[in-house]
Amino acid sequence: MRWQRRHVLSTEDWSRDEIELVLEQATAMLEVLARPIRRTPALRGRTVVLFFAEASTRTRMSFELAAKSLSADTSIITASGSSVEKGETLYDTVRTLQALGAEIIVLRHSASGAPYFVAERVSASVINAGDGWHAHPTQGLLDALTLRGALGDLDGKRVAIVGDILHSRVARSDVHTLVPLGARVVLCGPPTLVPSAWRGGSVPDGVAYEPDVDRALADADAVIALRLQRERQEAGLLPSLREYRSTWGITEERAARLRPGVPILHPGPMNEGVEIDASVAHGPRSLVERQVTNGVAVRMALLYLLATAGAGTEQAGDAAASPASPAEVPA
């Protein structure tokens, strides 16, 4: 299949083939990351701007490494220390970025929908690096790549996502990536932190809500623990962090009861001792480090696809290339 998209805003409307293509390209990028020189010239001379209007360490570094591994020029803009502090609007900021030559804008923003607003108004490609509670498509894709690596084909596999579902763009993007690949997602968390519609049973296809964490874990093929944002307790949605751990945490005892070989993922940053015990986070079931590596590969794949698709008008395989392999260069 051919890549057609100009933006990566959410995987909600993606076909299975599109997800498969990105995972296939990410697998090839993993090999690049394992080389002695982790850099290829594919995006030489292209400009990628990382605009992080909301705090982030790992996602920002991951995108930066991904862009550099493809030899793109990168600039990083954060809300603090930029004109955003002087009251410049999002629209004016991205127009300026585009005028300065940004071809791909990677945007993280606390407002859900901000990347859509930007994508409609600039000619650059936009990658959503997390918008509010809405979506974090690269996290969904890297979780899918990680689960594929651990479990093989995800068809019929049960993935338990445990924690604060309501505020989690990660949970939403995981659902929108794993379900098209055939996985069945079991959402589990405190009733105050699960969307009421989902609690009431009107969940999307391939998704189930399970209020009992031990039941959710009993037949899981993989577990994704979500970060608990501490401010949720102040908002009155939780009694205490200690109670949260004992009721919903992936504790050492719960991890020990999982079936053999069931992996545990976490998008990070982790609150060790709250949603996941430190011994679990760094234990043999943990794929957290694998997720970090896979994250760079997935972002390389997306940058490559966006930067190359529609860059020119020539067919990928011109008349001189063998018709049996239309994407090759003339030998």
Added chain:
Amino acid sequence: MSILMGADDVRRAIARIAHEIVERDGDPTRIALVGIRSRGDLLATRLRAAVLANEGVQLPLGILDITLYRDDLTRVASAPIVRTTEIGFPVDDRIVVLVDDVLFTGRTIRAAMDALVDYGRPTAIRLAVLVDRGHRELPIRADHVGKNVPTQPRDDVRVHLREVDGRDEVELVTTEVPA
């Protein structure tokens, strides 16, 4: 359309190149083969089998995908698929023989050399191709050639290999220039 090489021609060309590769450097233990996707990898696999049969030496074999090193990525309409490169041995201090099916403009080989040196510093890089059809755009030549074929730039040389195409054959497809 005309047949440039039949199955026997392909077989003899590979057998001859397998001998030439070893003859040129004397010591087969220094040599490694790297086939360029797609079809160069298949030819490299056959060359390895021939060297093993002749010399009793199993050469290291790698597969190279050059997509990320193409010089036309900013000019194509849709992203060419990147396939995995598999080079599971150190290329340092080895004589690496790049293997491809058709040598034409030389741009693929330029990309392959750039890719290869990202893995280390070979003693030498050599080039083996099944068909050299001329029309180079870069100063590149092959060390081992199955068959030299005069072509027009607009022609199409199609290499079929039994592993993927069910038969061994090289065809020349000529395109008439519209009047």
